[in-house]
Amino acid sequence: MSELKDLGEGRYEGLEEIVAIARSVGWGAADILQSYYRGHTDDSSLELKIEEKKDGPVTAADVAANHYILQKLQEAFDPETFGYLSEETYKSLSEQTKESLVNTPWVWIIDPLDGTRDFINKTGEYAIHIALVHQGRPIVAVVVWPEAEKLYSATLGGGTFVETPEGAKTPIRVSSRDAIANLSLVASRTHRDERFNQLLAQLPFKTKHYVGSVGCKIATIIEQQADVYISLSGKSAPKDWDMAAPELILTEAGGQFTHFDGTPLMYNQGDINQWGGLMASNGFCHQELCTQASAILAKIDA
Incomplete structure (x- = not known):
């Protein structure tokens, strides 16, 4: 991977290569979630195993997608340089690790399954969130909506794109409604x-x-x-x-x-x-x- 550089004034070098890796990871995580969502009953390892917790339900799908995302990102982005803040692992971090994370300039912020209740209820409205923040602000982002078969990606200053599993990638903009x-x-x-x-x-x-x-x-x-x-x-x-x-x-x-x-x-x-x-x-x-x-x-x- 080419070196990621902070050029100052909100400008960065190397974001395109980083977002390409994040997009690949996003699609891979979507495949994992859809395997659970489809309920492949012939594979007992894909049982949801729902746990009700204080902040909401957690399933085996959350855990599996989280493991995959962290493994792939940490292979590409050295944990000595990049921090990792994920919904599924944050509470298990020691207070010392949490303090160290705050002082880390480059941090990946991950929700492997946003909308777990919707995932369980089969509304189709669940997503994967992967963002890289620098000094507290996002500079790379991927959001995957598996059931819509769409992945949205953005880099700071580079616009937002939507793509399909077949690889078609197009820029996308909000509406111009102004009242x-x-x-x-x-x-x-x-x-x-x-x-x-x-x-x-x-x-x-x-x-x-x-x-x-x-x-x-x-x-x-x-x-x-x-x-x-x-x-x-x-x-x-x-x-x-x-x-x-x-x-x-x-x-x-x-x-x-x-x-x-x-x-x-x-x-x-x-x-x-x-x-x-x-x-x-x-x-x-x-x-x-x-x-x-x-x-x-x-x-x-x-």
């Missing part, structure tokens, strides 16, 4: 408390779609089927691995993804939770949407 009344919202079927429902009810979107995985939600924005996704933490919050890869594929496709106050999301900061209100959009009404959402929340919380 809030004409925008469509994509939201979670679950993970919505009463406070969030009140917020959504008071925003004047044309239509609302309900989709599982965050990666799938952002894909619907990139595919111009929706324009806005909102996340609002309550008792819990989305994690770094939920947002890092989807953020970059959206922003490189022309959209925006920020906190309600307009500040950027930061990753690998020690707290893996992304607290507060997060706004992802096609970019045309982004600031107005953030302002409206903040004002509505202020009244709800008064």
